[in-house]
Every structure is written in structure tokens, then in C-alpha cells.
Amino acid sequence: MLILGLALLGSFFVGVFIWAVLQHFLTADIPSTLQYSTKFRFLHCMFLYMLTLAEIFEKLGICSMLRFLKLVQACVRIKKDDRLTVTDLYFGTIPVRLFQPKAASSGPRRGIIFFPGGGGFMGSLDFFHNLSSLLVLETDSVLLLVGYRKLPDHHYPSIYQDCLNASIHFLKTLKSYGVDPSRVVFCGDSIGGGHVACVTQALVGRSDLPQIKAQVLVYPVTQLINLQLPSHWQNRNVPFLSQKFMMTCVFKYLAIDFHWWDAILGGAFIPPEFWRKYRKWLSTDNLPSRFRKPGYQPQFPGPFNEAAYLENKHLLDIENAPLLRDDETIAQLPAALVVSCEYDILRDDALLYMKRLEDQGVPVMWYHVEEGFHGSFMFSDKKFFSFPCSLKIRNAVIDYIKSI
Numbered sequence: 001m002l003i004l005g006l007a008l009l010g011s012f013f014v015g016v017f018i019w020a021v022l023q024h025f026l027t028a029d030i031p032s033t034l035q036y037s038t039k040f041r042f043l044h045c046m047f048l049y050m051l052t053l054a055e056i057f058e059k060l061g062i063c064s065m066l067r068f069l070k071l072v073q074a075c076v077r078i079k080k081d082d083r084l085t086v087t088d089l090y091f092g093t094i095p096v097r098l099f100q101p102k103a104a105s106s107g108p109r110r111g112i113i114f115f116p117g118g119g120g121f122m123g124s125l126d127f128f129h130n131l132s133s134l135l136v137l138e139t140d141s142v143l144l145l146v147g148y149r150k151l152p153d154h155h156y157p158s159i160y161q162d163c164l165n166a167s168i169h170f171l172k173t174l175k176s177y178g179v180d181p182s183r184v185v186f187c188g189d190s191i192g193g194g195h196v197a198c199v200t201q202a203l204v205g206r207s208d209l210p211q212i213k214a215q216v217l218v219y220p221v222t223q224l225i226n227l228q229l230p231s232h233w234q235n236r237n238v239p240f241l242s243q244k245f246m247m248t249c250v251f252k253y254l255a256i257d258f259h260w261w262d263a264i265l266g267g268a269f270i271p272p273e274f275w276r277k278y279r280k281w282l283s284t285d286n287l288p289s290r291f292r293k294p295g296y297q298p299q300f301p302g303p304f305n306e307a308a309y310l311e312n313k314h315l316l317d318i319e320n321a322p323l324l325r326d327d328e329t330i331a332q333l334p335a336a337l338v339v340s341c342e343y344d345i346l347r348d349d350a351l352l353y354m355k356r357l358e359d360q361g362v363p364v365m366w367y368h369v370e371e372g373f374h375g376s377f378m379f380s381d382k383k384f385f386s387f388p389c390s391l392k393i394r395n396a397v398i399d400y401i402k403s404i
Contacts, residue, residue, distance in 0.1 A: 111179035117190030120253035181210035193220030197322035267301025341372030
């Protein structure tokens with residue numbers, strides 16, 4: 001019986017993997033310019049395998065989808081480096097990890113506050129440990145990695161609140177960690193990059209805190225309103241952030257009923273007066289001409305649905321749409337590095353935010369990766385699983401931070 005049970009269990013896992021492989025080849029769009037496409041396909045098949053297992057376990061009542069994926073993430077091995085002092089702390093109830101070089105320094109070091117990406121459920125301290133260590137050693141900085149509260153136990157606005165509160169706490173105690181108050185950089189990718197924008201905006205005008213020197217936004221989430229931008233259509237099936245997966249993460253974090261999927265995707269929740277006011281910042285008109293797709297003119301937003309608006313108006317909150325912050329605040333923001341990837345569903349979101357910064361006179365360095373995809377930055381410390389585009393982003397981020 002035991003042998004039969006093990007055989008059935010093995011057949012189940014093999015069957016799920018075969019399903020994931022079929023799903024990959026039937027649905028995934030693989031960038032034609034991507035180097036090491038076989039490795040990319042393998043990683044995406046494994047990603048779909050884990051997602052499929054998570055969905056099955058959730059339907060069977062064994063474990064929620066997001067909790068299973070968090071458990072998988074916990075298997076990541078961290079590398080200890082004798083050149084660093086790494087300390088796990090709590091700022092109130094917020095877990096953070098502090099990375100400090102052991103080597104002597106002639107004076108206070110640059111400080112980096114890092115908000116990790118991960119769709120609101122991944123992005124643990126361990127998952128970003130190795131990348132954080134690398135950034136510290138390459139830039140000779142002190143880095144604070146913020147382990148904000150995540151799904152499935154916490155929803156909007158927990159990430160924003162934790163990133164803001166952890167930053168304020170750190171900024172008030174910089175000298176005790178050997179950080180130069182005049183050289184603090186915010187850095188983040190994906191949802192973490194979006195919260196770099198939000199927190200940097202929220203701290204404008206705070207005379208009781210050191211001014212932020214620069215911000216690094218790697219393919220940031222800057223709005224959840226216009227989901228019909230050219231990159232959202234062009235890259236809707238490109239790993240590792242397909243339209244379906246992105247929408248699922250958004251709906252779960254913002255506690256939105258999946259009944260509203262089509263209404264939100266088509267913009268039916270947007271009040272006409274809101275669109276008239278903010279269209280100038282949300283439309284494709286603000287994109288560089290090369291990213292405006294000829295003939296691509298979706299009917300957006302769709303006919304207004306008041307019920308969709310009333311249940312989902314928090315999508316319009318500034319904490320979910322830093323792109324819409326007022327001109328006066330934007331003009332006071334620190335210099336920025338904006339990283340975008342050609343094959344990323346969020347490419348145009350990054351470009352729209354860059355345009356807002358430039359229009360208000362904020363110094364911006366733009367780094368666009370022609371063969372890049374969403375999530376490539378987090379592979380930059382994975383050696384065999386890294387890609388040339390991963391290393392390009394990593395080096396661009398390191399060079400920019402070293403220039404501060």
C-alpha cells in the first residue's frame with residue numbers, strides 16, 4: 001500500500017509538471033531578443049508548476065495559494081559573508097534586516113533603504129538577502145532591508161504604512177548606524193519601487209528628517225488605473241508578470257472581488273470627471289514616440305460603472321498611484337534613476353512616472369533594458385539563474401548609487 005501510495009503521489013506531481021510545461025508553451029510569449037531562452041523557459045515552467053500546485057492545494061483546502069508560495073520562498077538559502085555584519089531588528093512590529101560592512105571607514109557611510117518587490121506576498125528578508133549583501137559590498141554602504149507585512153494575512157495599506165514607518169524610524173537614528181544623513185538613497189523594485197515613489201513623496205517637506213538624496217525605481221508600480229497602456233497589451237503574456245498574475249496579485253492585496261475583473265481592466269470604475277482631470281498623466285500621449293504602438297487605440301475608459309467605482313475607489317488612492325501626485329510635491333522630489341524593461345508589462349508605467357519627474361525639473365537618469373523582463377533584477381545574484389539583462393540592471397543601480 002505504501003509503495004502504491006508513493007507511486008500515485010509521484011504520478012500526481014509529474015502530471016502537474018507536465019500540465020505546467022504545456023501551459024507555458026501554449027500561453028507564454030518569450031522575448032525574441034532574450035539570451036538564454038532555454039533557461040528562461042525552464043524557470044517559467046517551474047514558476048507555473050509552483051503556481052499550479054498552490055492552486056490545487058487551495059481548492060483541496062490544504063493550504064491557501066499565497067501561503068503555499070510563501071512556504072516555497074522560505075526554502076531560499078542565504079549566503080553568509082564574513083565581510084558584513086547582518087542584524088535582524090524590529091522597528092516596532094516591522095521586521096527589518098541591517099547590513100553593515102565590517103571594514104573600517106574614514107567617515108559615515110552612504111545609507112540605502114531597500115523596499116523589495118514580490119507582488120505583495122513574496123519578497124521576504126531571506127529572498128532579498130543575497131542581493132542586499134551584494135549592493136552593500138559593491139557600494140560600501142549601510143543598507144536597511146524592510147520586511148513589510150504581506151499577503152495573505154495583511155492587505156492594503158500595510159505595505160505603504162510599514163515602508164513609511166520603517167523609513168522614518170531609520171532616518172531618525174542614522175548616526176547610530178554610521179550613516180551620513182546627507183547621503184540616503186531609497187531603492188526598490190516592482191511594488192517596492194512603487195513604494196519608493198510613495199514614501200519619497202510622503203516625506204517631502206518633513207523638516208524634522210534628513211532629506212533623501214536620491215531614489216532608485218526599478219520597473220516600479222506607479223498606477224493601477226490605466227491597465228490598457230501599450231506595454232500592458234504587448235507584454236500581457238510575458239513571464240514573469242503576466243496580466244493574469246499581476247491582476248491576481250492586485251485583487252488579493254487590495255481585497256477586490258474578482259467579479260470586477262473586466263470592469264477594472266477596462267477602466268469602467270473611473271469616474272468621467274476623474275479621467276478628465278488626470279488623463280494628461282495617464283494616457284499614452286506622455287510616452288516617448290517609440291513606445292506608442294501605431295493603430296493601438298483601445299476604447300478606454302469603458303462606460304462608467306458607479307458600483308465598480310464605489311467598491312474599488314481605493315485604486316485611485318495616491319498610495320496606489322504616485323503618478324498622480326500634485327506638481328508641487330513632484331517638483332521637490334530628489335534625483336532619480338528609473339529602470340524600465342522592454343518586455344515588462346509595467347514598462348509604460350515607469351516611463352509615465354519618469355515624464356512627470358522630468359516635467360517638474362527633477363534630475364532623472366533613465367536606464368532602459370532592451371532585452372529586459374519583469375523580475376530580472378532579482379535574478380542578478382543567482383549566478384546560474386542570472387541573465388545578461390539582470391547584470392545590466394544590477395550594474396546600473398550600483399553605478400548610480402556609487403555616484404551619490
